[in-house]
Amino acid sequence: MLNNQGRPTSAGEATGSAHPTFTGNRALMVEEALLFEIGRADTTGVDVVKAKPVKSRLGGQERKKPIGLVGLSEPEAVRHFVRLSQKNYGIDTGLFPLGSCTMKHNPRLNEKMARLPGFGDIHPLQPQSTVQGALELIEELARYLMVLTGTEAVAMSPKAGAHGELAGMMAIKAAIEAKGEGATRRVVLVPESAHGTNPATAALIGFEVKPVPARADGTVHVRDVKKLLGPDVAAIMLTNPNTCGIFEPQVVEIARAMKKAGAYFYCDGANFNAIVGKAKPGDLGIDAMHINLHKTFSTPHGGGGPGAGPVVLSKRLAAFAPVPFIRRKGKKLELVEHAADAGAKQKPFGRVTAFHGQMGMYVRALSYMLSHGADGMKQASEDAVLNANYIRAGLQDLMSLPFPKHPSMHEALFDDAWLKDTGVTTLDFAKAMIDEGYHPMTMYFPLVVHGAMLIEPTESESRASLDLFIMALRDLAMRAKRGETERFSGAPYHAPRRRLDETRAARNPILRWVPPQPIQQAAE
Numbered sequence: 150m151l152n153n154q155g156r157p158t159s160a161g162e163a164t165g166s167a168h169p170t171f172t173g174n175r176a177l178m179v180e181e182a183l184l185f186e187i188g189r190a191d192t193t194g195v196d197v198v199k200a201k202p203v204k205s206r207l208g209g210q211e212r213k214k215p216i217g218l219v220g221l222s223e224p225e226a227v228r229h230f231v232r233l234s235q236k237n238y239g240i241d242t243g244l245f246p247l248g249s250c251t252m253k254h255n256p257r258l259n260e261k262m263a264r265l266p267g268f269g270d271i272h273p274l275q276p277q278s279t280v281q282g283a284l285e286l287i288e289e290l291a292r293y294l295m296v297l298t299g300t301e302a303v304a305m306s307p308k309a310g311a312h313g314e315l316a317g318m319m320a321i322k323a324a325i326e327a328k329g330e331g332a333t334r335r336v337v338l339v340p341e342s343a344h345g346t347n348p349a350t351a352a353l354i355g356f357e358v359k360p361v362p363a364r365a366d367g368t369v370h371v372r373d374v375k376k377l378l379g380p381d382v383a384a385i386m387l388t389n390p391n392t393c394g395i396f397e398p399q400v401v402e403i404a405r406a407m408k409k410a411g412a413y414f415y416c417d418g419a420n421f422n423a424i425v426g427k428a429k430p431g432d433l434g435i436d437a438m439h440i441n442l443h444k445t446f447s448t449p450h451g452g453g454g455p456g457a458g459p460v461v462l463s464k465r466l467a468a469f470a471p472v473p474f475i476r477r478k479g480k481k482l483e484l485v486e487h488a489a490d491a492g493a494k495q496k497p498f499g500r501v502t503a504f505h506g507q508m509g510m511y512v513r514a515l516s517y518m519l520s521h522g523a524d525g526m527k528q529a530s531e532d533a534v535l536n537a538n539y540i541r542a543g544l545q546d547l548m549s550l551p552f553p554k555h556p557s558m559h560e561a562l563f564d565d566a567w568l569k570d571t572g573v574t575t576l577d578f579a580k581a582m583i584d585e586g587y588h589p590m591t592m593y594f595p596l597v598v599h600g601a602m603l604i605e606p607t608e609s610e611s612r613a614s615l616d617l618f619i620m621a622l623r624d625l626a627m628r629a630k631r632g633e634t635e636r637f638s639g640a641p642y643h644a645p646r647r648r649l650d651e652t653r654a655a656r657n658p659i660l661r662w663v664p665p666q667p668i669q670q671a672a673e
């Protein structure tokens with residue numbers, strides 16, 4: 150590989166390979182330097198005619214020196230990006246067992262639909278008369294989401310699960326303020342097992358977060374909720390199925406208790422993939438729930454995007470839905486953009502995004518729903534749950550389950566009790582999975598489980614692929630128990646990079662490339 154000074158280093162340094170190669174490449178796995186290291190600042194890939202001088206309108210702000218971007222030939226640029234893309238691991242390369250994320254296969258049909266010019270090439274500022282079909286699609290998807298969740302309204306515009314949480318909690322806040330209780334209802338209850346976005350959302354809009362203690366069986370008990378309920382409580386944020394992969398057995402009782410106390414029930418719907426077509430959250434008594442279209446309804450995600458998090462609302466909250474929303478006017482659909490135009494019954498709390506949301510993801514979601522049909526969506530949920538329990542059954546004699554009493558829903562949760570005295574940690578085990586060609590499962594989440602390993606295979610894995618995954622993990626588990634610690638402590642051995650300091654990379658990222666000193670100077 151080339152180091153920061155642009156000089157080759159021994160490949161063994163970075164990869165720990167026993168047979169370092171001159172180039173640092175290992176067979177067809179090519180070590181890729183930064184663009185700045187492979188390009189040269191004094192060359193460009195294009196040949197343009199020198200521009201005629203023009204009168205500057207930049208008021209003296211124009212750049213005095215060349216920008217210093219590197220130039221590359223087209224083949225150099227293409228190779229750079231293709232090689233980087235080949236280092237990626239995604240759902241299209243293999244089983245991606247991240248729990249809580251629902252990394253399922255996204256049918257290509259939906260991609261094709263999203264690229265239809267009538268959906269893919271439109272602009273949010275186009276006259277509404279020219280995008281009636283797109284509005285119709287958003288309206289139809291909204292209707293499906295309400296039917297699947299058993300709710301009265303849906304705000305389509307939020308652009309991620311966390312953003313949907315924010316919109317839902319702002320609707321709750323608006324409803325509380327409309328009742329004149331804004332000054333008193335300041336507390337939001339959040340179970341200890343919750344995803345970090347839940348307390349963050351509540352805190353961001355000024356609520357005080359009170360944790361609901363975790364029961365030893367991984368569920369939330371209505372008695373613990375009631376103990377915290379009072380006139381100061383605005384809402385609970387509960388995930389169902391929860392982050393331990395368990396369907397909350399007392400969800401209905403909790404919903405009733407919240408209603409009785411004059412508070413609201415926000416449900417984190419990230420795990421909706423486990424219950425689509427089986428249970429309607431509205432029937433369970435929720436007031437608001439975001440749906441991660443990118444987890445449940447077919448959009449490739451990971452690596453930071455894209456996302457869409459429509460939030461469904463109960464009758465109690467429907468009036469407070471944010472703008473924009475779609476309204477039928479005769480034969481036409483119109484987009485209501487301003488609270489003033491919303492009508493007497495609506496009291497929108499405001500707006501959470503500039504435009505109407507993620508059109509491409511709406512198309513994918515509706516295409517997924519229509520191609521599956523009601524029976525297909527129900528089967529997808531059932532298969533997701535079946536696959537998770539298949540993995541659980543295949544590993545539970547070797548690895549330990551923190552909550553053996555409850556059946557798993559769409560994800561199987563193991564702890565690290567089985568690794569006690571082996572010298573191997575959850576992190577080591579995950580790194581060894583990389584050597585076996587698997588992306589690691591979700592680790593150390595939920596926080597209430599020591600050394601958590603949260604595995605979600607999703608419905609789209611075949612039995613053969615689950616069997617191979619189980620055998621690979623069984624082999625690793627037996628090696629850990631036999632004391633082959635070295636197999637783990639140095640893993641991954643075969644990845645392009647070995648163990649990285651992930652904490653430092655996250656806390657202190659180096660985002661700027663500094664040109665190396667000329668070699669002569671550096672030597673002095």
Ligand SMILES: *Cc1c(COP(=O)(O)O)cnc(C)c1O
Pocket residue numbers: 249250309310311312344346388392417419420441456458
């Ligand atoms: C993914 C997830 C979220 C956040 O959703 P984003 O779309 O990533 O913002 C919230 N809660 C749970 C349980 C999740 O799994």
